[in-house]
Amino acid sequence: VGIIKRFLGRAQPRNKLFVLSLDGVSHSFARLAASQGIMPNLGRMFNQGVLVPMGSVLPTVSTVAWASYMTGVNPGKHGIYGLVDRHPNPFATLIPTSADIKAPTLWEILGRAGKKVGVINVPLTFPPRKVNGFMVSGFLSPDLAQATYPVELAPRLMEMDYRIEVDTSQALSEPDFFLAELSDTMARRFKVCFQLMGEEDWDFYQLHLTGPDRINHFYWAAWEDGQEGAAQRFEQFYRQLDSYIGELNEQLPPGCTLVMVSDHGFTRTQGEVYINHWLEQNGYLMFGRGKKELKNQHPDSKAYSIAPGRIYINLEGREQTGSVAQGRPYDDLREELVHRLGGLLHPETGQPLVQKVHRREEIYSGPQLSKAPDLVIEPAQGFDFKANVGVSGLMASPEIGGMHTYDDAMFYLGGVKAELPESGLNLRDVAPIILSLMKIATPPSMDGRSLA
Amino acid sequence: MSPDQTSPRPQGQPQDEPQDGLDSQAQPPVSVYTPEEEKIIKKRLADLGYI
Numbered sequence: 254v255g256i257i258k259r260f261l262g263r264a265q266p267r268n269k270l271f272v273l274s275l276d277g278v279s280h281s282f283a284r285l286a287a288s289q290g291i292m293p294n295l296g297r298m299f300n301q302g303v304l305v306p307m308g309s310v311l312p313t314v315s316t317v318a319w320a321s322y323m324t325g326v327n328p329g330k331h332g333i334y335g336l337v338d339r340h341p342n343p344f345a346t347l348i349p350t351s352a353d354i355k356a357p358t359l360w361e362i363l364g365r366a367g368k369k370v371g372v373i374n375v376p377l378t379f380p381p382r383k384v385n386g387f388m389v390s391g392f393l394s395p396d397l398a399q400a401t402y403p404v405e406l407a408p409r410l411m412e413m414d415y416r417i418e419v420d421t422s423q424a425l426s427e428p429d430f431f432l433a434e435l436s437d438t439m440a441r442r443f444k445v446c447f448q449l450m451g452e453e454d455w456d457f458y459q460l461h462l463t464g465p466d467r468i469n470h471f472y473w474a475a476w477e478d479g480q481e482g483a484a485q486r487f488e489q490f491y492r493q494l495d496s497y498i499g500e501l502n503e504q505l506p507p508g509c510t511l512v513m514v515s516d517h518g519f520t521r522t523q524g525e526v527y528i529n530h531w532l533e534q535n536g537y538l539m540f541g542r543g544k545k546e547l548k549n550q551h552p553d554s555k556a557y558s559i560a561p562g563r564i565y566i567n568l569e570g571r572e573q574t575g576s577v578a579q580g581r582p583y584d585d586l587r588e589e590l591v592h593r594l595g596g597l598l599h600p601e602t603g604q605p606l607v608q609k610v611h612r613r614e615e616i617y618s619g620p621q622l623s624k625a626p627d628l629v630i631e632p633a634q635g636f637d638f639k640a641n642v643g644v645s646g647l648m649a650s651p652e653i654g655g656m657h658t659y660d661d662a663m664f665y666l667g668g669v670k671a672e673l674p675e676s677g678l679n680l681r682d683v684a685p686i687i688l689s690l691m692k693i694a695t696p697p698s699m700d701g702r703s704l705a
Numbered sequence: 706m707s708p709d710q711t712s713p714r715p716q717g718q719p720q721d722e723p724q725d726g727l728d729s730q731a732q733p734p735v736s737v738y739t740p741e742e743e744k745i746i747k748k749r750l751a752d753l754g755y756i
Binding site for chain 1: 732733734736737738739742743745746747748749750752753754755756
């Protein structure tokens with residue numbers, strides 16, 4: 254952080270800034286891939302800039318993370334807590350979208366300062382919000398026709414065969430098809446990126462790649478194990494990505510600052526943990542007659558979970574079947590769950606399953622705090638907390654081989670040569686850093702640190 | 706491109722909401738997705754193991 258700060262202090266106003274956001278590329282993997290020659294362009298660029306590890310957000314989910322990145326605030330202010338959320342009464346699940354972000358985004362702040370922006374494929378940008386420039390929404394867009402601002406951009410992208418997202422339905426059963434999907438989608442994304450880079454007027458440009466996250470989910474463990482075929486496919490994808498990164502670096506206009514950022518680290522999934530099963534087995538979660546589902550909880554039900562590891566107390570006056578009174582009963586139940594869930598062990602190996610159970614007010618603050626889960630489980634590394642009901646046990650083998658980690662996201666700032674600093678950088682610091690680089694004042698409401 | 710050009714969707718600007726979290730009788734917010742679109746998105750999330 255100190256080195257970045259000194260650099261920012263010396264930096265002259267830059268004309269342009271480009272952010273390449275690499276979903277799921279951990280700091281440690283990027284270093285390894287660069288040093289082992291899998292990503293030689295990345296290695297050369299690391300020698301010409303600062304690369305630091307970065308903390309993410311809880312729960313460590315891409316949309317929560319990218320909402321924190323794009324607003325520079327914690328979920329208590331931007332209001333995004335997961336890929337799926339719940340309405341308490343009447344109980345309903347819903348998919349948060351850009352319409353649910355309750356804080357101004359980086360590109361909106363830049364636009365208001367007169368900067369032209371171009372943003373491609375960042376999660377949680379559907380429906381596309383009006384910007385001073387152009388926006389192509391990310392993987393929560395149902396189709397391309399609705400995914401652009403302005404709407405006239407969509408036909409141009411269709412002509413260029415742009416694709417919103419890869420088909421991951423056959424990622425494990427048809428690995429060659431999946432790799433071809435990843436490769437083809439990335440090629441189309443860079444083609445559009447390069448073309449719009451030349452055709453559009455921009456001061457800030459962000460290209461987001463989801464491919465790394467996708468291949469990591471399905472092939473991380475196979476790569477770590479050196480599985481014949483799978484490991485080669487994994488590395489082939491990253492070699493192709495590196496080739497595009499090299500091309501991007503060459504195509505950036507003179508004086509353009511390059512930032513690379515990811516949203517979380519990655520690790521091998523050791524097991525899935527069905528926390529609603531535990532809540533049910535221990536008398537906290539009860540269902541009414543009929544189908545066993547969260548919208549059919551018994552009036553005496555006390556708590557339930559939505560993935561990953563978000564615990565909601567069945568609070569009277571808030572939830573559909575609220576049974577726990579506010580005040581002391583609520584506090585006592587939370588403390589009981591903090592204690593019991595914090596000691597959860599793997600039934601066969603005795604490994605701790607939980608790193609820490611957080612009370613919401615300990616990790617979030619702001620006007621959206623009331624929408625937060627009452628407790629958030631930070632899992633021990635490799636344990637993926639699911640919300641399935643009607644399962645037969647607490648644990649199951651993972652269906653896919655990789656999962657997110659809070660630690661080990663990456664931040665890279667090009668154009669300064671320095672030794673790797675030890676850093677306490679967090680994802681919510683990136684927006685203030687970018688604003689500093691572009692000589693725009695950081696709004697006081699941002700939680701991230703303004704370093705200039 | 707003109708900044709006045711808009712997409713056919715609501716642009717998703719932040720809206721005020723009750724702050725106490727006890728909007729017990731409020732209806733769930735209307736989804737920006739049609740039921741068919743929601744199926745597409747949920748399948749995408751399920752394929753990724755997210756839900």
